Amino acid sequence: MKLLHLDSSILGDHSASRQLSAAVVKAWQVAEPGIQVTYRDLAADALAHFSAATLAAAGTAEESRTAEQQAEVQRNSAVMAEFLAADAVVIGAPMYNFAISTQLKAWIDRICVAGVTFRYTENGPEGLCAGKKVIVVSTAGGLHAGQPTNVGHEDYLKLLFGFIGVTDLEFVRAQGLAYGPEVRAKALEDAQQVIDEQLFSVA
Numbered sequence: 001m002k003l004l005h006l007d008s009s010i011l012g013d014h015s016a017s018r019q020l021s022a023a024v025v026k027a028w029q030v031a032e033p034g035i036q037v038t039y040r041d042l043a044a045d046a047l048a049h050f051s052a053a054t055l056a057a058a059g060t061a062e063e064s065r066t067a068e069q070q071a072e073v074q075r076n077s078a079v080m081a082e083f084l085a086a087d088a089v090v091i092g093a094p095m096y097n098f099a100i101s102t103q104l105k106a107w108i109d110r111i112c113v114a115g116v117t118f119r120y121t122e123n124g125p126e127g128l129c130a131g132k133k134v135i136v137v138s139t140a141g142g143l144h145a146g147q148p149t150n151v152g153h154e155d156y157l158k159l160l161f162g163f164i165g166v167t168d169l170e171f172v173r174a175q176g177l178a179y180g181p182e183v184r185a186k187a188l189e190d191a192q193q194v195i196d197e198q199l200f201s202v203a
Contacts, residue, residue: 001035003028004086008042008104009094009139016177016184017139020191021092024135024172027195028090038082042103047079048072049102050109079110083117088133091157095140099152108160117164127165134161134169135199137191141178170199 005025009015029035048054057069058076065073083089093100111117118127136157144150154171161169174191177184 001032001087002085003035003037004082004089005037005039006042006089006104006107007040007092008101008107009092010043010096010101010103011094012043015092015094015139016174016188017092017094017137020139020172020174020188020195021090021137023192023195024090024137024199027199028088038086040079040082040107042107043101046103047075047106047110049106054109076110079107080113080116083111086132088135090135090137092137093139093153093157095138095142095144095153098144098149100156112160112164125163127163129161129165130167132166132168134166136169136171138171138173138175139177140175143175145173145175172199 003025005021007015007018007021009017011018025037029037053069054072054076057065057072060069062070062073091104093104096102099105114120117129118125120126136154138154140153142149144153154173158169172191172194174187176187
């Protein structure tokens, strides 16, 4: 089994989502010792924002590409290959200003490609990524689950992965992290309990 582990927090070692996404991967490795993990840090090694230059690079014949365009195409191809090869994906997804991070959005823009991860048919769009499992570690300073403020964060990720055909999507949630030390500690403890007792409970 191949697992792709993504982090997108800008907070480094102070990040709750990084702490919890690592815990998810560790628990998965214990449950399935032979798992192969590929790691990508979307903050430390950020992809460029999706732009006209990105499209131009992809649309230019290989022999006519500049060195910069060739590097862009190769990097995007590597990102797509990692995603397509993965049986499962663990994503650290903190909320910034009511949305996912721009670093995670740039990754999403690279893996949502018509004809590769979805296609349009006479009956409408069809996702091509059925069979993948995605676990999102969702963190936020406030409390947003079930609220209108969640639309650019968890709700967006549900919509996005559903669009490309992922139906096995789970969230490990730690919210209220800015509400003080006690609330933060309790949120992290509860999230860890979900990881230990619900995601990878081993008899």
